[in-house]
Amino acid sequence: MHLNIFVSQRCFIYCKGCYSHSREEKCGEMLETDKILNFLGYANKKGIKKITICGGDPLTRPDIIDLLKEIKKIGYYISLDTLGTSILKEIKVNSKITIPQTSAKDLARTVDMIGIPIDGSTNKVFSLFRPTKDEIVNQQIEICNELHKYGADICINTVLHKGNIDDIFEIAKIIKSLEYVKKWQIFEFESFGKFGKLNKHLFEISESKFLEIKEKIEKEYNDERIQFKNTKTRNKLYILIDNSGDAYVSSTCNLKRNNRRIIGNIKEEKDWPKIIRYLKMK
Numbered sequence: 001m002h003l004n005i006f007v008s009q010r011c012f013i014y015c016k017g018c019y020s021h022s023r024e025e026k027c028g029e030m031l032e033t034d035k036i037l038n039f040l041g042y043a044n045k046k047g048i049k050k051i052t053i054c055g056g057d058p059l060t061r062p063d064i065i066d067l068l069k070e071i072k073k074i075g076y077y078i079s080l081d082t083l084g085t086s087i088l089k090e091i092k093v094n095s096k097i098t099i100p101q102t103s104a105k106d107l108a109r110t111v112d113m114i115g116i117p118i119d120g121s122t123n124k125v126f127s128l129f130r131p132t133k134d135e136i137v138n139q140q141i142e143i144c145n146e147l148h149k150y151g152a153d154i155c156i157n158t159v160l161h162k163g164n165i166d167d168i169f170e171i172a173k174i175i176k177s178l179e180y181v182k183k184w185q186i187f188e189f190e191s192f193g194k195f196g197k198l199n200k201h202l203f204e205i206s207e208s209k210f211l212e213i214k215e216k217i218e219k220e221y222n223d224e225r226i227q228f229k230n231t232k233t234r235n236k237l238y239i240l241i242d243n244s245g246d247a248y249v250s251s252t253c254n255l256k257r258n259n260r261r262i263i264g265n266i267k268e269e270k271d272w273p274k275i276i277r278y279l280k281m282k
């Protein structure tokens with residue numbers, strides 16, 4: 001299984017279809033750096049070599065670049081998923097929190113793969129999922145160009161949902177024009193997390209619709225950079241660690257707390273072997 005770790009909860013975009021449990025945590029909540037590194041040091045010695053850094057948004061963590069450098073030093077291949085906005089400008093999260101600009105150069109040199117979302121070919125479609133008044137499509141392209149300037153490997157992430165399904169071929173044209181992009185991941189919308197469940201009616205598509213689009217795109221583009229991730233296969237692939245340190249897998253069984261099955265907490269050394277056993281499951 002793949003390890004995903006939330007390193008910050010200071011989300012500033014408030015996606016309507018947010019599928020992350022991190023949004024339910026208190027704004028500002030984050031795991032202490034030493035707790036993250038201790039666990040990751042142990043996990044790496046036990047054979048875990050890859051990690052995805054996420055949050056709401058990971059670049060809102062004040063020591064993010066230092067943390068990434070330390071994770072790299074341990075020996076991880078790092079993927080990082082971010083909206084990327086702070087690469088272009090300072091962000092005001094609320095009246096108390098302002099996020100300074102992040103250095104594209106530092107990020108490109110520390111992270112192995114940077115995931116940037118593009119969920120629509122127009123601001124209108126994009127904003128259905130991630131509401132913003134920004135010129136968001138141009139902004140995302142500018143972020144990619146800026147990262148590419150410093151040699152970053154970039155992956156575009158698209159959540160396929162009811163509102164952008166008719167736009168997917170236009171999004172494909174944008175990705176095609178960004179020749180340097182290494183991967184384009186298309187995720188089936190998943191109604192996880194409080195907001196994902198609340199707004200499920202706006203975004204959910206059937207599995208057969210997802211597979212129909214997959215077939216059409218593969219036929220039209222025959223591009224090995226494109227990867228499709230549907231809900232069923234994806235849930236079995238990840239262990240997530242939230243800002244409280246809880247390690248969990250997604251569970252569709254309603255008896256489990258918030259559709260999560262908690263395996264342990266990385267702040268507790270006694271839980272580490274169990275978490276590693278899960279990570280090594282195929």
Ligand code: SF4
Pocket residue numbers: 011012013014015017018019020022023055056057083
């Ligand atoms: S999906 Fe990510 S960026 Fe969007 S609100 Fe949720 S945590 Fe924030």
